[in-house]
Amino acid sequence: MSAAWAVWRKELAIYAATPLAYVLAAVTLSLAGLFFWLGVALTGEASLRVMLSDLAVAQLFIVPMLTMRSVAEERRQGTLELLLTCPVSPGAIVVGKWLAALTLCGIVLAATGVFPVVLAMYGDPDWGVIATSYLGLGCVSAAFCAAGLFASTLTDDHVAAGLLGIVMLLPLWLLAGAERVLPRAWAERLAPLGLVGHLQSFGHGILDTADLAYFAALGCGFLVLATHRLEGRRWR
Amino acid sequence: MAVNPTGRRRLLAGADATLRSVLVVASLVFAAGLATRFRARVDLGFDQTSVLQPDTHHKLAQLAGGPPVRITAFTSQPGRPDAALKDQRLRDLLDEVELAADDVEVRWVDYDRERLTAEQLGVTAYGVVVVQRGEQRVDLHDRALFQREGGPEGALRFTGEPALARALAQLLTDRRRMVYTLVGHGEPAADSPAPDGLAELARLLSTDHIELRSLDLARDRTPGEAPQIPADADAVLVIAPTATIPSTEDDVLAAAVARGVPFLVALDTGTGVPSWLQRAGIRLGDGWIMDAVRVFPYVDRPIPRTRTHPITADLARQALVTVLPRVAPVMAAVPAQDGVMTSTLLSSGDEAWTERGGAAVDGVPVHDPELDGPIGPLAMALAVELGPASGLVTRGDTRVVVLGDADGLRNATLAEGPGNPTFVMNAMRWLLRDEAALSVVRPPAAARRLALTRAQLDTLRAGALAYGPLVALLAAWVARLGRRER
16 A cells, blocks of 8 residues: 555656646646536526536546556656566556546646635535535546556557547447437447446436446456556566 | 466466456446446435436336336527526436336437427427327426526526426326315415415426316306306315305305215314314314424424324325424314214324413413413324215215315415425325325425626636636646745
C-alpha cells in the first residue's frame, strides 16, 4: 500500500509540473461552465443534470488525454524498467497511477462545486440529486482513468495511447444510439453495455446497484488488464 | 522441442497472469450481471419523484400477463418555452416505466422528423403520448402531462405520472366509474379550484379512472319526479354540509344505502350526521381532537395513528402521516348494532382529548378537565360495513367510510399530509371493492426552477464561461510560485 502511495505522490507531482494537466483542467472547467449555462438557459431548472451528463461525455475525450503519458512516457524514457526492478508490484504501480489521475479528476470536479452554490443562490436545488450526479461523474472518471491507464500500457507513444483510450471508450458511448443502426434484438442485448444508460439514473437522483456494478466492473477490469500488461513486461 | 529455463519461467508466469486476469474479469462481469438481475434502486432526491410511485408500479403489475402495452411519446414543439424540460421529464418517466415493466414498449418519436408515425397514429400535435394495449388506446395531451401553478408564469408541475396512471387504469377497466359528491347544503363542488374545493380530489380519483361529479338532489332531477341518486353512481360522497340535509334528500341517501351504494362521509365539527348513519350507531363527538403529540410545526394538528385495516395498511407500512387539520372524534355505538361492523382507521394517541375551547397556554390549547371532552385514544375515521341485519340495506351489504374532518379532502390540504392522497384513494378503492388496487399514492412535485432576470442570466453566462480558464490559470500560477520558492 505504501508503494502505491509513493507512486501516487510521484504522479501527482508530475501532473502539477506539466502544463498538460492545467490545459485539460481549463478545458474541462470551461466545458462545465458552458454546459452549466446551457442547462440553465434551456430548462431553467435548479439542477446540474445537463452539465453533468454532457461533462461525462466530454470526459471520454479528456481523461484518456490525461492518463496517456502515465505508462507510455515511462516506457519511452526507459524509466519503466527501473520502476519494475524496484520492490514495487505492478498492481501497486497501476493503482498509484490510477489514484493520481483520479485525484486530479476529483480536484477538477470539486472546482465545479461553485455551480451548485450558484443554483442555491437563485433557486432551491434538490441536493440529493446533485449528490448522486456527482457520484455518477466520479464513477465515470474512475472507469475512464482505468481505461486510459490500460491504453497507456499498450504503447510507448503517448499520443497513440490517448487515441487508443478514446477508441476503447467511444463504443460504450455510441451504444446509446445502437437501436438506430442495429436490429432491435441486437440493440436490446447490447444496451446494458452502454455508458449513457448507466449514467441517467445518477442524474435523476437514483442510486442503482446495476449502475454501480457496471462502473466498478469497467474500472476494475481495465485495472486488472493494465496490471497484467505490466506483469508481462516484467518477464520479458 | 526443448524449452530453456528462462523461456519456461516466462511461459509459466505469463500463463499464470493471463489466467488470473481472465478469472478476475470474468468474476467482474458475473458480478455486474448479478447486480443487474437483482437490481435495487434508491431515490435519493428530496422530492422522491425519480422512481415510479408504488401506485404506478401496482398498475403496471396488474397489466402484466395480458397484451403488451405500447407507449409512443412525441417530442414537444421546439423553440417553445420549457420544451427541453418537458421532453426531459417525459423521457425520465418513460425510461422508468420501461425499466419497471418487461411488457411495456416505449418509443420516443421526433414529431417533426417522423411525421409518418404521427399520421399513422392520427396524432396532430406536439407532446402527445399515446398509450396502447391491444385495441385499447388512451391519448395524453400536453395539458394533462404538465400544469402551471398560479397562471402562465407559474411553476411548471409535471403531472405525467398521474396522467400515465390514469391511462393505465383506463386500460385495466374499460368502464369509467362514477362517484357523486353531494352539493346544495354548503358542500364544496367537485370542480371547484378554490382552496376549499374538491378539484384536486377529482384529479386524484381520475388516476383510477373514476369521475367525480357534483350532485344537487334538489336541482339535478327530472321535473315532477322525486330526487334520486343516479343509477350509474358507484359511490357517493357527503363532504361537510353546513346546512341540514332536508329529510326528503336524507331519505334518498338512505334509499341509495339500502340498494348497496357505498358512501364516504366527511364531516366537520358541529355538523349533523345523516340520519341513516345515526341509525347505524355512528355519531360525531362535540369538539375537536387535540393531542400532546402534534404535526410539526402546527400547534393544533394531532398525528393520527393508523389502525389495522386494508385502507391504512400502506400508510402504516410506509409510515406516512395523514394531516387532518381539525378533526372531530367519530364514535360508534358500543356494543355494535346488529349487522353493523365498524373498524377504526385512524385514531389519536393516548394523550389526546376532545377540545371544547377550554384553557390555553401561550395560545396552545391544553386539556381542561372541567370543559373538555373524553380523552384518547379517540377514533378519527371509521370503516363501516352494513349488512342486511342492520335494517339499512335490503340486499347484500354496503360499505361506508366516516371521517371526522372534511378539510383533509379539500384542495388546500389534500396534498399537505404525505398520507392524505393514499388514505383518500385507498378509502375509495375499498368502498368500490377494488382491493387489488390498494397502494401508496403521492402527489406530483413542482419542478425546481431558478428565479433569474435577463441581466442575471447574462452575468451568469459570462461568469460560467470565464470561470474554467481563470481557475486553471490561477492553479498554474500557484504551482509555479511554489516551485520557485522550492
